[in-house]
Amino acid sequence: MAARSEGKGAMTVLTWSDDRVEQLKKLWEAGLSASQIAAELGNVTRNAVIGKVHRLGLSGRAKSPSSAAPRPRKARPAQHMMRVTRPIARGNTALAQAFEVEVEAEPVTYDNVVPMSQRLSLLELNEATCHWPVGDPSSPDFFFCGGRALSGLPYCAQHSRVAYQPAADRRRAPAKPGPR
DNA sequence: CCCTGATTCGC
C-alpha cells in the first residue's frame, strides 16, 4: 500500500514533541553528551540535539561526567602491584581454615549501591531527587539515583563525582556526505 | 583522530 501523504498523520516526527523535549532536557541536565542523547532519541543527530538545547536556553549543565570524556576506557595493566602476602598463622591454625578472610573487597558499583526502592525512572525525577544516571541510558536497567539531592545540586554527594557507565557499543553511523 | 559543545547560516 502506498504510504499516505504527509499531513496531520501521527507519523510526523519532524518536530520536537513535548515528550521528546522532555527527554532531551532530562538527559541533557543529567550530564549525558549530545551524541548519546541523539543516539538515545533516535532519528536525530547530535547537531540537532545541540541546536535544540541551545534554542531552549539550556547550556552548561553539570560538568561532572562530561568535560570531554571521550574514552574513559582505561586499559587495565595486568601488572598489579607487588603485594606482600602475609598469611598470619598464629595460635591455633586448625580453626583458621574454617574462616574465610576477605581481604580484597569486590569492586563496588553504583549499580549495586543504590537500593531498588530508591531508583527512579526518567519521568520520576524532580527537584528533590538525585538526577544521577546509573548505567547506560539506552539500557533497560538504566535508572537514576533518586537519592536526596543537595540544595543547588542535581546530584547527591555520594554520586557527584562518579562517572556513569556508557555501553561498550555506543556507535552510531553518521552519514558521510562528500565535500560540498 | 577521537571526542566534546558552540556557533553560523541556509532552509
Add this chain to the structure above:
DNA sequence: GCGAATCAGG
C-alpha cells in the same frame, strides 16, 4: 524553528 556544516577546544 530546524539542523547540517562549520568552528573551536580537549
